[in-house]
Structures are given as structure tokens and as C-alpha cells.
Amino acid sequence: MENVAKKPFLEQLIHGTNFDADSLSALQKVTLRAVVMSFLFFGLVAIEGMIMRMVQTGPINPLPEMFNHPDHYFSIMTVHPIVGIFGSTYQLVFAAFMFLVPYLTKKPLYSVKLANFVWLCITIGTAMAWIAGFIWQYAPLYTLYWPLPADFEQFSVIGAFVFVIGVALIMIGTIGFIYNIYATIFARTGVHKNKTTKELLISGFGIDGLMNLIHKLMGKPPYSKEPALSLPVVAIFRGTVDTFLDAIVILGAGILVLVYIVAHAGGLSWDVHAVDSLLYKNYFWWGLDLVADGLVLIYVAGSWYLLATIITGQKLFMENVARAALLLELFVSWMVWSHHLLADQPQPEMMKLISGEMVTAFELLTQGLALFITLVTLWKARPLKMSPELAYLLGGLVGFGLAVPAGIIQADMGLNRVLHNTQWISFAHFHIALIVGLYMTLYSALYVLWPLVTNNTKLFSKKLTWAHFWLYLIGGIGMGAFAGMAGLDGMLRRHLYVDGEFHGWMILAAIFGTMVLIAWFLFLYNIVMSVGLKGLIGIFKPANNDIATFGIEEEPEPAPAAVKA
Amino acid sequence: MFQTSLELLKFHWAAYSIYALLIISVIAWFGYNLTRKEKVKSIVRIPFYGYIAFLVAGGVGHHIFTYNAIPWVAEDIMRHEITPDRDYEIEIAKHKWKLPEEQMVANMGEKVRFNVHSHDLTYGFGLFRKDGTMVMQMQVVPKHDNDIVWTFHECGKFDLTSTEYAGPGQYDKETGEDKMFVKDALIVNCNDKFASR
Ligand SMILES: [Cu+2]
Numbered sequence: 211m212e213n214v215a216k217k218p219f220l221e222q223l224i225h226g227t228n229f230d231a232d233s234l235s236a237l238q239k240v241t242l243r244a245v246v247m248s249f250l251f252f253g254l255v256a257i258e259g260m261i262m263r264m265v266q267t268g269p270i271n272p273l274p275e276m277f278n279h280p281d282h283y284f285s286i287m288t289v290h291p292i293v294g295i296f297g298s299t300y301q302l303v304f305a306a307f308m309f310l311v312p313y314l315t316k317k318p319l320y321s322v323k324l325a326n327f328v329w330l331c332i333t334i335g336t337a338m339a340w341i342a343g344f345i346w347q348y349a350p351l352y353t354l355y356w357p358l359p360a361d362f363e364q365f366s367v368i369g370a371f372v373f374v375i376g377v378a379l380i381m382i383g384t385i386g387f388i389y390n391i392y393a394t395i396f397a398r399t400g401v402h403k404n405k406t407t408k409e410l411l412i413s414g415f416g417i418d419g420l421m422n423l424i425h426k427l428m429g430k431p432p433y434s435k436e437p438a439l440s441l442p443v444v445a446i447f448r449g450t451v452d453t454f455l456d457a458i459v460i461l462g463a464g465i466l467v468l469v470y471i472v473a474h475a476g477g478l479s480w481d482v483h484a485v486d487s488l489l490y491k492n493y494f495w496w497g498l499d500l501v502a503d504g505l506v507l508i509y510v511a512g513s514w515y516l517l518a519t520i521i522t523g524q525k526l527f528m529e530n531v532a533r534a535a536l537l538l539e540l541f542v543s544w545m546v547w548s549h550h551l552l553a554d555q556p557q558p559e560m561m562k563l564i565s566g567e568m569v570t571a572f573e574l575l576t577q578g579l580a581l582f583i584t585l586v587t588l589w590k591a592r593p594l595k596m597s598p599e600l601a602y603l604l605g606g607l608v609g610f611g612l613a614v615p616a617g618i619i620q621a622d623m624g625l626n627r628v629l630h631n632t633q634w635i636s637f638a639h640f641h642i643a644l645i646v647g648l649y650m651t652l653y654s655a656l657y658v659l660w661p662l663v664t665n666n667t668k669l670f671s672k673k674l675t676w677a678h679f680w681l682y683l684i685g686g687i688g689m690g691a692f693a694g695m696a697g698l699d700g701m702l703r704r705h706l707y708v709d710g711e712f713h714g715w716m717i718l719a720a721i722f723g724t725m726v727l728i729a730w731f732l733f734l735y736n737i738v739m740s741v742g743l744k745g746l747i748g749i750f751k752p753a754n755n756d757i758a759t760f761g762i763e764e765e766p767e768p769a770p771a772a773v774k775a
Numbered sequence: 776m777f778q779t780s781l782e783l784l785k786f787h788w789a790a791y792s793i794y795a796l797l798i799i800s801v802i803a804w805f806g807y808n809l810t811r812k813e814k815v816k817s818i819v820r821i822p823f824y825g826y827i828a829f830l831v832a833g834g835v836g837h838h839i840f841t842y843n844a845i846p847w848v849a850e851d852i853m854r855h856e857i858t859p860d861r862d863y864e865i866e867i868a869k870h871k872w873k874l875p876e877e878q879m880v881a882n883m884g885e886k887v888r889f890n891v892h893s894h895d896l897t898y899g900f901g902l903f904r905k906d907g908t909m910v911m912q913m914q915v916v917p918k919h920d921n922d923i924v925w926t927f928h929e930c931g932k933f934d935l936t937s938t939e940y941a942g943p944g945q946y947d948k949e950t951g952e953d954k955m956f957v958k959d960a961l962i963v964n965c966n967d968k969f970a971s972r
Contacts (some may be wrong), residue, residue, distance in 0.1 A: 280946035351940055355897040358915070462815060487916045553899075553912065558890065559806050559852050571834030578830040582823075585805065594809045604806045611798040615833075622817040622838055623852075624845035628780040628909050631899060631938045637790075691795070700908040702901075704940035708951040711907055713811040 213292040216323065222739050227668040227739040231748025235757040236322040236664045237312060238663050242749045243655070244305035244329040249435060249734065251336060258290050263693075263720045268710015270465020277449075281580035283706050284351070285343035291352045293590035296380045297689045299338030299648065303509055305680040306655050307446050309663060309760065310516070311391055317400040320393035323387050326499045338376030353498075354463060357482035360470035362646050370471050378464045380534040380624045381625060384457040388450050394445055395439070404577050405438050413438035414447040415540065419533020424529075435648060441529060448536050452543055459497020463490075470637035488556050490661060495550040496738040502640070503573060504543030508536060510610065511580035513651050517603050518584045520658055523589030539576045549621035553630035581607055598675050603652035605683050609647025613639055613686070616694070629697065636703040637719070638694025645686040645726065653682075661761065670739035678733045686724025741765030776844035778928040780892030781843060827902045844853055846926065847911070854924040860890035867915065868894035869957055870944045872935065879961040883930045890922040891915045902961060904931065912938045935960035940968075 217225075258674045264271040265278055276282055308328075312319045319325060320390070346369025350359040359370065364672055396402075411432075412418055421433035435640065439447065473480045498654070515526050526532060538593065550564035551557040584607065594600060616638040622628045629635065657675075660667070669675060696715035709717070777783040821829075842848050850857065853905060861881055866873040881887045891900045893915045900921065901912035910933055915921045935957040945955050 212814060215820065217831065239812050277823055277824075278951055280948065282950075284940070307844050341868070347943075355939070357897050358940075358942055361942060363945035364944050401918060462966055467946060483918055486918070489915065549933050551914075554914045554916060555921045556916060561850075567838050568835070574834040575827070575830045588809060589805075590807045593812050596806070600809070601806070604802055608799055608802045611802065614796055615791075615794065616791065618834065618837065624841035624848040625783070626786070627845075627847060627851070627913075628784060631901075631914060632909065632912070687799075695788065698788050700903055700906075702938055705938075706946055706951055706953070749951050 212455055220284055222670070222742070224743050226738075226745050227670060227740050228744025229499065229664060229667040229745040231741075231745045231751065232754055235755050235760070236327075236753040237309060237319055237758045237760060238665070239749055239753045240325040241305045241309040241663050243326070244301045244308070244332075246746070246749060247329060247333045248298045248301035248305065249730075251301065253730055253734065254340075255294040256730050258286050258293070258724075260720070260723050260727055261724050262286055263289070263689075263716065266330065266707055266710075266712070267716040267720055268713045270709070270713070271338040273560050278708060279486060280706055281347045285347040287704065288349040288351050289340045289343040292380075293336055294644070294696045296332060297340075298379075298746055299644070299652075300380070300384065301332055302652050304328060304332075304384075306393060306513075306652070306659065307509075308387070309659065311394050311443060311446060312758065313662065314440050314516075314761045315395065315401060315509055316759070317394060317397055317402065320397060322756065322758045324390045327573060328383045328386045328390070331379050331386065334668060335379030335381075335383060337375045337568035338379065340371045340376075342373035342376060346372065353529075354467070354494065356485055356487045356494075359467045360474070360482050361473050366405050367475050368643045368767075370467065371475075374464045374467050374471065378461060378468075379462045380427050380658040381457045381464070384453060388454050388457070388770055391450050392448065395443060398742040402438070409438045411686055414444055416444055416448065416533040416535075416537035417676040418539055419530040422530040423534055426443070433747070437533070440525060441532060442512050443537055445508055445515065446534060448462065449505050449508040450510065451540070451690050452500040455544075456497045456505065459493065459500075463494055463497075464494070466490075469657050488554065491551060491554065492547070492557075493535065496544075499547040499550060500543060503546050503570075504539070506643065507543070507573065507577055507580075508539055510606070510648060510651055511536065511539075511593065513655055514580055514584040514603065514606070514726070515587075517599065517654050517658060519652070520586060521597070521603065522594065522673065524587065526583065526590050527590060531579065535576050535579045538572075540571045541574060542569060546573065546621075549626075550568040552623055552626040567622060571618060573614060577610060581611060584728075597657075598679060599654045599657040599671070602650045606649075606651030606654060607680070608646055609645070609650055609686070612690075613643035613647050616642065631702055631704065632697035633693050633701045633703050634697030636691045636693070637697065641693070642687065642690035645690065646683065648685075650683070653679075664741070667740055669734050674732050674736040678729045681725045681729035681732070685729060688722030689719045689726060692722065697714075729731050778846070780910055781929075784908070791819050801819070815951050821897055831934065842871050846928070850926065852926055854888075854922065857886060857888075859924055860885040861887045863887065864887060864949060864972050865891045865900070867891065867937075869900050870937075870941065872955060872957055874957070874960065878959060880964070882964045883927055886924055886956065888924045890920060890923070893917040896941040897939055898941050898955075900934045900935055901938035904933060904935065914939055930963045930965035932959040933961045933963065939941075 236425070261273065261277055262283065263284055264273050297504050308319060308325050346366045348365050348369030350365065395414070396407060398405065402410065418434045419436050425431065425433050468479060470482065483701070515532060519526050546569050547564050548557065548561045549567070549570045552562050590593065620626055620635050620639065692715050696712045696719070699712060699715070701712040777786065816882050861878055866877065889900065895917060897917060898915040900915050901910055904908040904910060911925055912921070913921060913923050936953055939956040945953060947954060
């Protein structure tokens, strides 16, 4: 990556470096569309996060009065994770995988039309949920603890309706993504022409990795020398199982709320206590936790493996163990949700103990293994050049190295009693996991995929890339650490402090949070100056060639027929 | 080992900060050496199975350690067999506490049972010290028994508020003030026969 010859500002802004949107295939375009939307939502979420940070610094904050009002504050808090997790993270991950699966399997994406439908669904859905918060101040928080979302004394019916439809659209888009990925993976074309569905499934679940390990222990020849699916594809497949279950659960919750909305709008006032709040909480967290403890960890582990092998150009260390660990994570991620209910006294004690404490602790093992395998793979290939993609990958590893133990600490009956619902979990755990761990991994993937997706577009400035890296890393860790410490001092999440009760920590968190926001601006500026405004618009124009694959010369076979097989 | 949540949290603060600095410097050291031409000697060699054993011990050991060190864990699991010294039934509806008496009282060392009922939404029952640190809390789900037995190993006046979000109705629309905040909801007396323990 070199710095580009200087052009006058306006020319640079309009034309970029050497980006040519007309040269992009349909697959490249749909990938970039989702990436663009993802980073726009990231900016929105960062600004919203900063608004909340500033409000918590107390009367000294420079924001206009309206932001301090509870209705306003909690509607921001409600849409913040929706925009961040679905609008931004989901879009970015989906975009990467929609490109990677065809790239890694050398098969065409099942349907570019469906891929376009997906980013539109998620974008519109996220916008609707956001609008429901902005206009009608619908604010039951994303946890939707029953019966709060159906409490029409506090919230307007129309706001609830728009919000639920928005979330439903996101989930429908998600299911579209899953269908597209599965149809692509199981299409018997190209490298998978002679594979059976059974072989592909065995590989997808990581069973072949486990069998190889067992065979090795028993001194038998390997179960399969060449696995049907490459490891990153296994991780994508595996993660997508969780994405599906999670989409079903959230969609189910949405339908329940919708039933109550319709009844209320029709003049009926149904008893909200007909639904057991504890049962609902279990059901909801089972699904929602699949996003957090299943999806993120699996997708991230898979991305680490992929990035480490691409950056080093070498095979992954202990590949069979990695495959088997993904299988283990399948069972672990389905059985850990009870750690969200450790502070719920009616929750059966056995469930807290086994699901909440013991199985949850296994995430230390599965994530620790992924960290170890990635590090050793890098180590064996040294000396390496410190490229931005390597630096971001290491940043991602640090993020999870910090965030996973921080979560495990709270998933303990003793500590949960004094940490539940404090800022410790919001910041030391999941903000660091997302901002530092997940996003830095995604930035690494972005820099690795950049030349492939943009047909070797030169980046505008190398200096800006590094400035973004350091500001983002230090800002992300700093904000997470200081706001997390406020949690240890008793500061609650989901609570409005108007008198600046924890303002010392909050000012520190706001300073570091600002660094994240500045980093985002630098990144955006760098990207816009690389592709140019003209190129940016070109991404959203129809593609000249509708090739849905990457990396093979010959004309791809018609995919839709293959999926029926 | 830990008597009050304050001591536990202080220990946790220090332990985690040290861990965080450690993991950041390990990865930084690792990243630096990745780029060096000459072969570096590792300071420590971690064998693979040793590392796995460390992770397992860390995950499981952490629970075992806290089970013995934090007095309220065993009490929590066994609470149905404990006869409390005092018993308080508390109700919540429409973001309002209904306390059994104006001010709840206990003595240091006594086992106090709080059973909180919600008539509408999910709330949280949280007791806080004057400096804002948390003594303990639990979730309060509607139409269920939400009971906790707590032994107070410290004395003082404690404030009460809801620790779970139940809509903006908890706050005054204009000032944003917390309407569920009850100052000095519980007084724990120091001079008591249990206090010497
Ligand atoms: Cu979780």
C-alpha cells in the first residue's frame, strides 16, 4: 500500500484514486453496497453512543436540554444496539461472507438478487426501528423484557408497530442471507461437483475434524485427508446455524408483540400476564445469546483462521482441533443462555449452575483455543511485515483477550450478584468485544479483501490508515475500561444519571469514546477519497456484468438449478 | 475471605486491571517479535496441553474460588432451608415501591429475607451504599416470587432503587430524577451481638 500521487482536493474527492465502479461485477457491487451501509450505520451508532456518554457526564455536558430527558435518552439506548448490531455489524459480516463463500469455494453466489434484497431489508428495517425511537420514542430496550414492549401506557401503539416491523424486516433479511449462503455452499458445482450433501454436512459441522483426531489417537489412517469444506467456510456454515435460530426467536418475539399491538389497536386490552415473563425471558435470551455467545465467537474464530492463513500464506496450525472446537462451540453456544438470568431468583438453581456458570466457562476454552491457533499460525510464518491487516488482526485478538474473561467473571453466581446490570458488562465486556474484538477483526478482513472487491483500488492515505488504527484501538479499550470501572463502583447500565454521579469515569470514557468517533471520520475520509464520490454513487448503479463469482475464469454454471439437487 | 461486596469488587478491580495490562503487553510483545528477522527466544514456553489445562482451571477454578470466598453464594442456593432473622415483603406497581414499613431495619450479622413482588413489569431490587456502590441486587420479574436472603456484614444506611429498566416512567419527565430512589430505605445497626464475627 503506497501513498497516492497528490491531486487537487476536489478532483480527489470526486474521482478518487483509481477506482472504477463500472469494472465491478454484480458480486463485488452487492458486497460494497452492504459495506457502505454498514459504515454509515457505524457512524450513526458512534454518534448516538457519544450522546449517551455525554448525558451521563452530568450537568457539565454541552448537549441541548432535550437529550437529558428520559424519553429521549432511552429511545436512543433502545435503537443504539439495533443500529450497531444489525444495521452495522450484521451488514458488514454478511457482506464479507457473501463475497467470501464464492471466493473460497470458487462457486457462484446462489443469487445476487437475493443478496440485494438482504441489504435493502436490513437497511430499511434498521431505519424503521430507528425512526420508531426518534419520532415516537418507543423505548422498551432491545432486551424487550415482557411485558414492557406491550405497555401502551408508556409507549404509543404506532411507535411499537413501526419498531416491530422494522426488526421483523431485519430478521427476514437475515433469513435471506442464510438461504443464500446455504444454497451456495450446498450447490454441487465446481469443486463440490462430486461431493454428496452428507459429506458437505459432516464437514460443515466440523465432524470430520473430530473424526480425524479420534483416528489419530487410535493410530488409524485419517478419516478424511481433504475436508469437503475449507475451515473458514465451516465457520461461516456453523455460525449461520446460530444466526438462523436467533432470527427465528427474535421474529417469534416480534410476532407476540405484534399480536398485542393489533389487539390493543382494535380496542381490546389483553392481559399481558397471560405470557409468563420468566419463560419469555428464557426463550428470548436463548435466542439473543446465540448472537452474542454463539455467532460472534464462531464468526470471529473463523475470520481469524482465514486472515491468519491469508496473511501468512500458510496452512492453519492444528486444523483438526480448530474444526472440532467449532463443533464443540455449537453445543456450548446453545447451552449458555442462563448466565443472563443469574440474578433472577425464580430461575431454577440447577439451570444457573450448569448452563449459567459451568457451560459458559467453556467459552474461555473455545475462544482461548482460537486465539492460540491463530497466534501460532502467525508465529510459524515470521518474520512478517506489519501491515494494517496484521495490526488489525492483533487488535482483534487483544479485544477478545480482554472481553471474554470480563464476561466470564460476571457469569458467576457470586460476582453476578454485585455486577449484574452494571456498566461492567456493557463496557468491559461487550463494548470491548464488539468495538475492539469484532470490528478490528472486520477491519483486518476489509483490508485483506479490499483489493479483491475493488479491483485493486489504491488507498488514498497510508498515514490515515495507521492514525485510524491507533485512535480506534486506544479509544476503544480506554472507553471500555473506564466505563467498565464505573460499573464496579455501582454505576448501572439502563439507568439515567442526571447529576453526574459517576462523572469522573464518564469524562474519561467520553474522551476515549471521542477518539473512536474521530477514528471513524478519518476512516470514512480515507475511503471516500479513495473511491471518490462518483465511484460511491457508481456502487449503487446496476452492474455491467452480472458475474456472481470471484477467482475463476470460466463462465459459471447456472446456480439455481443446482440447489434443488 | 470476602465479607462485603465492596472488598470483593476492590480485589476484582486490581486483579482484572493486572490481567488486562498483561494480555495487552503479551500481544504487543508478540506483534513486535513477529516482524523481527532474527529468531527470538521465548521467555516462557507454554506447552499446548498446559495451556488448555490453564484455561479449564481458570474457568472452573474461578467458580470454585468464589463459592468459598463469597459468603452469599451458598446462602443463595440454600436459601429455602434458611430461617431468616427478619422477613420483608415488598411490592412494586407502576414504578412505585410499597415497603412494609417506612424504614426497614436490621442488625449487622442478621439474615434478612427480602421477597419482592411486581404487579406489572420487570424491575430490579438493588441496595446501595451512600457512595453509590452496590451492596447487592436481584431482578424482579412480575407474578413470581423474587426472594433473596442476605447477611449484612456491614452497617449503615442503604438506599434502594430499581436496577432494571422498566420504561421511562421511572423518571420524572422534566428533571429526569429517579422516582424509584428511596433514600435510607434500610438501616443496619452496628452494635449487635453478631457484630463481633
Ligand atoms: Cu451471553
